[in-house]
Amino acid sequence: MLLRAPLTAVWLALLLSCSSEAKPNGSKNKKPKQVIPAIECDVRAGKINLPEFIAKCPSDCKQTKSQVYGTGVFASISSICNAAIHSGVITNSGGKVIVRKMAGQNIYRGSNSQGLRSLSLPKWRESFVVSVGKPKKGVIYPSTLDYIPSRPTYSKTGEMDFFLIMQYCKVDIAWLMDGSWSIGKRRFKIQKDFLAEVAQVINVGVAGPMMGVIQYGDDPVTEFSLKAYTNSRELKPAVDKITQKGGMSNVGKALSYINKHYFSDANGNRGGAPNVAVVLVDGWPTDKVEEASRQARESGINIFFVTIEGPDEYEKQNVVEPNFVDKAVCRTNGFYSLPVSSWFALRKAVQPLVKRVCDTDRLVCSKTCLNANDIAFVIDGSSSVGTGNFRTVLQFVANITREFEISDTDTRVGAVQYTYEQRLEFAFGQHNNKADLLNAIKRINYWSGGTSTGAAITYAAEQLFSKSKPNKRKIMIVITDGRSYDDVRAPALAVHRQGVIAYSIGIAWAAQDELEYIATDPDKEHSYFVDEFDSLYKFVSKVVNNICQEFNSQPRN
Ligand SMILES: *[C@@H]1O[C@H](CO)[C@@H](O)[C@H](O)[C@H]1NC(C)=O
Numbered sequence: 001m002l003l004r005a006p007l008t009a010v011w012l013a014l015l016l017s018c019s020s021e022a023k024p025n026g027s028k029n030k031k032p033k034q035v036i037p038a039i040e041c042d043v044r045a046g047k048i049n050l051p052e053f054i055a056k057c058p059s060d061c062k063q064t065k066s067q068v069y070g071t072g073v074f075a076s077i078s079s080i081c082n083a084a085i086h087s088g089v090i091t092n093s094g095g096k097v098i099v100r101k102m103a104g105q106n107i108y109r110g111s112n113s114q115g116l117r118s119l120s121l122p123k124w125r126e127s128f129v130v131s132v133g134k135p136k137k138g139v140i141y142p143s144t145l146d147y148i149p150s151r152p153t154y155s156k157t158g159e160m161d162f163f164l165i166m167q168y169c170k171v172d173i174a175w176l177m178d179g180s181w182s183i184g185k186r187r188f189k190i191q192k193d194f195l196a197e198v199a200q201v202i203n204v205g206v207a208g209p210m211m212g213v214i215q216y217g218d219d220p221v222t223e224f225s226l227k228a229y230t231n232s233r234e235l236k237p238a239v240d241k242i243t244q245k246g247g248m249s250n251v252g253k254a255l256s257y258i259n260k261h262y263f264s265d266a267n268g269n270r271g272g273a274p275n276v277a278v279v280l281v282d283g284w285p286t287d288k289v290e291e292a293s294r295q296a297r298e299s300g301i302n303i304f305f306v307t308i309e310g311p312d313e314y315e316k317q318n319v320v321e322p323n324f325v326d327k328a329v330c331r332t333n334g335f336y337s338l339p340v341s342s343w344f345a346l347r348k349a350v351q352p353l354v355k356r357v358c359d360t361d362r363l364v365c366s367k368t369c370l371n372a373n374d375i376a377f378v379i380d381g382s383s384s385v386g387t388g389n390f391r392t393v394l395q396f397v398a399n400i401t402r403e404f405e406i407s408d409t410d411t412r413v414g415a416v417q418y419t420y421e422q423r424l425e426f427a428f429g430q431h432n433n434k435a436d437l438l439n440a441i442k443r444i445n446y447w448s449g450g451t452s453t454g455a456a457i458t459y460a461a462e463q464l465f466s467k468s469k470p471n472k473r474k475i476m477i478v479i480t481d482g483r484s485y486d487d488v489r490a491p492a493l494a495v496h497r498q499g500v501i502a503y504s505i506g507i508a509w510a511a512q513d514e515l516e517y518i519a520t521d522p523d524k525e526h527s528y529f530v531d532e533f534d535s536l537y538k539f540v541s542k543v544v545n546n547i548c549q550e551f552n553s554q555p556r557n
């Protein structure tokens with residue numbers, strides 16, 4: 001900073017002393033020649049370690065698409081040459097520009113100018129302006145540019161990383177603020193200031209992150225929905241108007257509430273944007289959070305916990321659920337939890353927290369047991385079933401299906417009916433919403449015939465699982481009421497080897513040994529038997545719960 005003001009003076013002084021000594025070769029008033037260093041189109045102002053300098057831009061920088069952030073005043077991560085074009089200082093044919101560094105700004109607004117689009121950016125540590133490359137009389141600028149060496153880790157850590165993440169921050173975030181009495185007026189105000197600053201840094205917008213606020217105490221209330229504000233400027237005063245509710249710190253209740261009521265389409269939940277809930281809690285919750293969190297996670301909500309002045313080792317004994325954070329988050333690796341030692345240190349958490357909630361690649365919790373499957377039903381249509389019972393089987397299929405989130409990018413369902421022969425009732429993705437799918441299940445016509453379960457499993461592998469998406473979990477549910485006429489063992493083994501998780505549901509005369517061959521190990525968890533069709537309904541929740549338990553116990557990336 002010291003350099004900034006005296007710079008021109010220093011150069012003037014240098015110039016004067018040079019010219020007074022440069023006599024011997026004659027011509028006293030020979031003008032010192034200004035050498036103008038050339039730069040590339042993608043050179044950012046922040047890369048050059050000088051407060052003020054002149055440089056020459058090449059032609060055709062527009063085509064390089066080197067990014068520019070701001071209008072008039074640019075964030076120092078902007079391309080110098082394109083900032084100069086945007087400002088109208090040079091054209092796309094290049095030319096000389098003078099760059100002057102400035103202090104960082106709180107917001108850089110993007111705009112269209114000279115056929116070049118600049119982007120918006122919240123907060124950067126340094127700015128610059130560009131002007132026409134004609135040095136003022138007597139001023140000589142450096143003839144070489146002092147580049148800041150690039151550190152190989154630069155993009156892995158630090159602000160560049162933050163900036164890159166922010167570029168792709170399209171998430172729907174519910175902020176759960178603590179309104180309990182324990183927090184007090186002053187801290188409640190700190191909490192509001194924190195949210196206002198988050199809004200500023202995150203830069204709310206319909207193409208980027210959207211945020212809403214819920215205040216919880218005894219009960220949660222929506223302060224405003226996800227779609228209430230489409231920019232940070234309007235959102236901030238809304239945060240400021242929030243008044244403290246008081247009451248307990250019922251976080252579990254608040255998490256149930258957002259799961260059931262908040263992340264709805266009517267409330268602004270956007271299909272393509274991951275759902276994030278950030279819980280701010282003073283100390284610890286006054287109710288249990290584990291079950292509510294699990295349900296919220298399973299419906300795709302990524303839960304973050306910011307614990308301010310959390311319980312110490314001694315206080316933990318008094319807490320309703322001692323490890324509430326670990327029980328609430330989908331990973332206990334620290335990514336989803338941010339302990340803050342005091343309310344007065346909360347401000348420092350803004351940037352690290354925003355960076356995490358915007359890091360959509362790491363929001364793995366939005367992949368859940370309910371939305372990550374390709375499920376194939378393999379349905380026995382043999383004569384022994386009978387028309388009435390077949391309808392019950394279809395109800396069973398529909399009841400399981402109903403529990404999942406159905407779409408082409410979520411869970412997909414396919415169905416095969418078999419006797420001696422096999423029939424593809426519908427393929428994965430053929431019915432891409434729940435209503436259509438349930439209708440299609442209802443419309444399956446009872447076939448009646450023999451029972452070749454082995455051939456049906458092979459058929460399902462060929463017709464359905466061969467078209468499974470690589471990131472989906474392949475689940476097969478075989479429903480049969482009798483012993484198969486063919487071998488089931490080899491076909492079952494083959495699909496297990498392809499990574500299919502197989503469930504067998506046996507009714508009445510189904511053979512125990514075959515059910516176990518079909519089922520993935522451990523059999524107890526994947527094979528069910530009932531004496532009569534009327535008891536089938538009992539296994540709907542068992543199957544669904546097992547699918548979810550298995551999913552949740554497996555390590556994911
Ligand atoms: C005079 O100019 C010549 C060539 O331009 C240079 O080599 C020489 O060093 C100069 N002498 C002085 C005293 O600057």
Ligand SMILES: *[C@@H]1O[C@H](CO)[C@@H](O)[C@H](O)[C@H]1NC(C)=O
Nearest residue numbers: 392395396399536537538540
């Ligand atoms: C399916 O769900 C309905 C409604 O909850 C229930 O009445 C029926 O018994 C269930 N049937 C089966 C087979 O699961």
